[in-house]
Amino acid sequence: MDIHGPIYSRRFGTSIIINLRDHKNEKNCTWRCIYCPWKKENLITKSPEEFPSRTAGNQNFMTESLVKLRRLTQSQSDLKSVILSGNSDPTNYRGFEELVSEIIAFRKTQKGAWSLVCFTNGVALDNESVLNACESVDEIWVKLDCSNIALFQKLNRPVTQAESFKKQVENIGKLHAPCIQTMLWRNQKDFEYQNWTPENLKGLIDIYEQLKPAYVHLLTPKQESLFSAIQPVGHEGMHGFALRIEERGISAEVWG
Numbered sequence: 001m002d003i004h005g006p007i008y009s010r011r012f013g014t015s016i017i018i019n020l021r022d023h024k025n026e027k028n029c030t031w032r033c034i035y036c037p038w039k040k041e042n043l044i045t046k047s048p049e050e051f052p053s054r055t056a057g058n059q060n061f062m063t064e065s066l067v068k069l070r071r072l073t074q075s076q077s078d079l080k081s082v083i084l085s086g087n088s089d090p091t092n093y094r095g096f097e098e099l100v101s102e103i104i105a106f107r108k109t110q111k112g113a114w115s116l117v118c119f120t121n122g123v124a125l126d127n128e129s130v131l132n133a134c135e136s137v138d139e140i141w142v143k144l145d146c147s148n149i150a151l152f153q154k155l156n157r158p159v160t161q162a163e164s165f166k167k168q169v170e171n172i173g174k175l176h177a178p179c180i181q182t183m184l185w186r187n188q189k190d191f192e193y194q195n196w197t198p199e200n201l202k203g204l205i206d207i208y209e210q211l212k213p214a215y216v217h218l219l220t221p222k223q224e225s226l227f228s229a230i231q232p233v234g235h236e237g238m239h240g241f242a243l244r245i246e247e248r249g250i251s252a253e254v255w256g
């Protein structure tokens, strides 16, 4: 577990980031999105059964990390957010539920006004205790880039076949007020590997309407950080899509 910050985030203000990776050369996420920012580091993608078990060693480490987090949150008067994120899906961490409840408890004793935010791909939401922990954070941001199984398999590339697209949508639907984050991109070289298509955009709007998220945030990659074939969507296109979502009564913002 790494804890660093404060950093300034345009979306979340002054923030402290908690990265629940176990080793810096591993990526505890069961997807291999073609735009994954951690791909550049050649991180190893683990399958769920390879995620580490909780041991006395990592329990001690969690206690030490919480001491550090308490110190950082106390010393930062303008802190807006503590964010569970990084080169791992936080919900895959075996101590996730306990960590969330510890953070919420000490925020109460500190009378902290900051928000606890968590990013996930939503795969672990079919585990009831993970779902309950996610419901207890202030903002749970779940990824949704594709509106059909063929595109999902091609672009988000789950490690196991069990992670079907249908299950992803069902999992998001278990949250009472999910926030959805959608990455959109073009691919001029290979049209099959883009999600900026009329069919996908229409399908996404239908799924947003079904899931009734609290917010949708739209992002597009920064070209320099990705493969040359993946290209950002222009400002006008992104804002036009946000308007179409808002026409369905769903709050949407462009952050890419």
Ligand code: SF4
Pocket: 029, 030, 031, 032, 033, 035, 036, 037, 038, 086, 087, 088, 089, 121, 143
């Ligand atoms: S869900 Fe996030 S961490 Fe996992 S592969 Fe996709 S972009 Fe990377």
